[in-house]
Amino acid sequence: MLFTNPWRREQLSHVVVTTFHEKGYRDYGKKCIETFLRHWPKDIALVVYAEDVDVEEKDRRLLVFNQSEELPLLRDFRAAYGENLQANGFRPVRNGLMRDFRWDAVRFSNKVFAVADAARRYRTTVDQLIWLDADTVTHRQIPRSFIDGLAPRGNQLAAYLNRQIYPECGWVAYNLRHPALLTFVDRFEGAYSSGYFLNLKESHDSFVFWKVLQHMECDKEAKFKRLGSCLTKTHVFVNNALGGYMDHLKGDRKAAGKSRKRDLKWYRREAWWQ
Secondary structure (H helix, E strand, O other), X not given: OOOOOOXXXXXXXXXXXXXXXXXXXXXXXXXXXHHHHHHOOOOOEEEEEEEOOOOOOOOOOEEEEEHHHHOHHHXXXXXXXXXXXXXXXXXXXXXXXXXXXXXXHHHXXXXXXXXXXXXXXXXXXXXXXXXXXXXXXXXXXXXXXXHHHHOOOOOEEEEEEOOOOOOEEEEEEEEOOOOOHHHHHHHHHHHHHOOHHHHOOOOOHHHHHHHHHHHHHHOOOOEEEEOOOOOOOOOHHHHOHHHHOEEEOOOOHHXXXXXXXXXXXXXXXXXXXX
């Protein structure tokens, strides 16, 4: 399942983490699992925090946790803010309420609490934790060297997809050997469990991740590896090396099962994009 590996330059041990609910599993999570098992290196495991869903796929590399049992802090957060309009994407405007994903902390909290739990769970046995959004399809065989090459190392706490605005957090790789890992995790998770997210300009996970990152860089507690581009603020996931192997079906791209040609900022040679 998961193998202990020393922090060596040539090869690292990895675990990939994601989460979804019943509808998400049927709409995209099942495809995420199937393509992961088909195309990822055989010694990398996928951990799913499943919300009220029985996952049909069975494989020695697939570990499924019952979200309601394994994430008690998420349960507490939902109990505290489940009826809070501001925590569920609503803001008052002149003619009533406006809904916007940027304020939907409850929706995005699943990811935050899953990352925190997995980081604490695997930090003594695994080198790198990769968060992968469940609406991601792997379309080509991924070499082990590619995954190792993206990994944050040394004083780099995480590798992420930077862009002109807040990061794209469909992929984030965490260095589980970093001495400040638990500091980051506690702050990331704590921004939600403490209610601090209500004081921020936006409260989705990408914005909160960005704020914690900025503070840690400013205080020189850690460095962060940038995998994206400062030239775009749109679909950065498919416009870097990741797009050669995966496609992130953000938003209404799920219905089509593929990102749009106009999402690409340059020509890609891979068969998936032809």
